[in-house]
Amino acid sequence: MTSAYAQVVSTSPACVGCTMEDAKMMASESLLNSIPISVWTEKADYGHSEIIMIEGRVANVASGFPVTMTVVSPLNSIVTVDQVTVAQDGSFKTTLNTAGAMWKYDGTYTIKVNYGSAEKSNKVQVELTGGVGYTPNYETPTPTKQCGANDLSANGQCIPFSISGATVTGATLNTDDNSIIISINAEDDGTLTVTPSKTIQEGIFMVLVDGEEWDDVEIVANKVTVMFPAGAETIEIIGTYVIPEFGTIAAMILAVAIISIIAVSAKSRLSIIPRY
Template identity: 45%
Template sequence: MNVQSIVLLMAVMAVGSMGAASQAFAADTPIPLQIESNGVNFDHNSTIEINGQVGNMRDGTPVTVIVTGATGVVTIEQITPSSDGSFSLSVNTASPLMKYDGEYKIKATYGDAGINDVIVVTLEGGLVKQAPSHSGHEEGHHEAADLTKQLDYNISGGMVESITATGDDSLLVSIHMAEDDGELTITLSEDIITPFNDGSFFVLVNGEESDDAHQMGNKLMIPFDATTTDIEIVGTHVVPEFGTIAMIVLAVAIVSIIAVSAKSRLSIMPRI
């Protein structure tokens, strides 16, 4: 065998070994995060079983699973994976928040926004969601405490009509006169809304998850377009309505005053 043949044979073997090594590396490289469900189509009296796997475990880091649909956020759960990286979650489609037919997006995120996986399921046999009338908040948004003056925010390309607490885990920012390329910058205080365990918030624009919103500490920058009427910011807890707190404080104060007054009258009455 001449020198040229030997060189050619070595080159072929080298290329083959590189290909085998690449295949072995690809096979050994874990998928960062993957989820699957027990079906694609469901009725409104079923259980969606979600199973997932984390590729590279991080101690103390939970998986955040968010289910969204026609009414906005259906559920948000944070799950600590098992030692092998597996995790699971059950979602009951009989929930009032899943009464409408259509697609529901299930998104899992691990550690940061770049490690995520999304699946979509379809619900059938229920109600058909009607288009919003824009005469008020969409169904599912129940006005509570007005926090407009308690939050530091700045907006371009539109006006903030109000910021209210809806439910016990989200803030609803109503946008008026939105224009193209607008952006809301808002600083959130834990005295008003607390983030998830990883320090993040979940943002929906017109009921759809925002992929353009970004966060720096407790400050959110949320772009929006001319169709935007509301922005929802979801955390783990929102302070209760101020009016309710005020009524409780007032009631306690009144009871205390009555008790003190009664005791004072008893102390000054002459004994017989």
Template identity: 35%
Template sequence: MNFKRSTTSMAIALMALSLVSMTSIQQEAFAQPQGISITATTEKAGNSITVTGTTASDYTDVTFSVWSPNQNLVAAWQDTPDNDGNFGTTFTIGSNWTEDGYYTIVVKQGTSSTYEVKVGVEVTNGMTLRSTSVTEGNLVTDIFTPNENNAATDAGLFLDPVIIENGSTMFEVTGMTDRVSQDITLKVTAPNGNVIKVDQISPRLDGNFAAEITVGGSLWKQDGLYTVTVRQFDDPKYTASTEVDILDGVVVPEFGTIAAMILAVAIISIIAISAKSRLSIIPRY
């Protein structure tokens, strides 16, 4: 009799444990997606910018705002996501887009920073200069994230010292990452904080990446330190930056390079003077 009661109690306990486990699995399996992602597309010598995106929330409208390089508002729009969370609009470059440089497109949904994303698009002389497609966002649609970084094992992204030639109108950015399936976003920021260049780099199979950056022109008219930032994920391990000194539209070597050159010349001069001095004190017979 006691054995039957014990068996019944164990069965009830197992059923309860199974229900708890199933509930936990369902909660994990159906974890709610969150975030927003956008893609800005332009055509070579075009006069429009198409912005499309996807959001995890279709309950509220998405607002768009476009800001000039000097942070003036030049365009705004609002769109309602469809049942799948997709939205989009096209901006025509108008007469108030008078500045040359990178225009920042801000897409927001609500007040949470999780639902706010920005992307930069270059406009010169009232048109887009090249065909581009730039994607930014933090949309998480599944509990399983293949690109999720493991802080214990991932090496991250590294920048090499910038390759500089004094007086050159270009410099090269090189580095390495342990994630080769994801493109790297490169951004150059002028001394006054304006973004003057945005590009995407595809790592090679060995993880190395490189990009040549040409300086000069109206966007590079400021003298000072320009910040080059590369980013592959939101993780700080996959973000790196360096500075390049630009003077009169050309690259200036770092102080360490100049100091090394001066030191080398000084050493050569000392050796030459010492050798001449030794020759002058040799006794003559």
């Protein structure tokens, strides 16, 4: 079993008259109760057509409040986000099917769980093998325009922003997840406000801070304000659309141009055929 909490190993019974197995069980129970949220899987390695059984436990149950589960791929992109019901005894369980297209790459997948706040979060990692190997491409796109002092430069696009309590160290557009990823150096608690134009991103519905779903957020149309804690490193703003990279647009333009040339050529040939 791979777990987000340490396995308890006892060399002597924890109570008078208890068996060794009882002592281990009591120690494990005590440890679970001391951790805000725990999560584990039944094994560490899986293939690409298996079911991952996920179980966990919340120490202090808030009635009707679910656990938010986020799975991150080896590409550091989100595979799935789900909410899992918590039982009255604090336990929760769910399954993940690794046969989907989002699971095709080999590597380490991180399963993160959150129960309402950053303090009540944990994670467990599993390894997938037998699929597609992934070789990261670190080539940085060449910016197509110069951005102002109050703009983020992301893949050649300029995005208005303001920030307090931190400095922005970089930004990029993630077309796989329709998101804007902003790297920051947060020495204090602070606030980030981003206002992307609808040509860059729209349909904003979720914000992640360091990979965790974040509630301390205000979204008004395409204006997003995020209150982040000291030490935060990454803020990801997720929408239903983000502008494709230039290469995709260029390919579309090229395809249209080729079709137009073929159509014009065909028409020209027809016009010079002699008529009798």
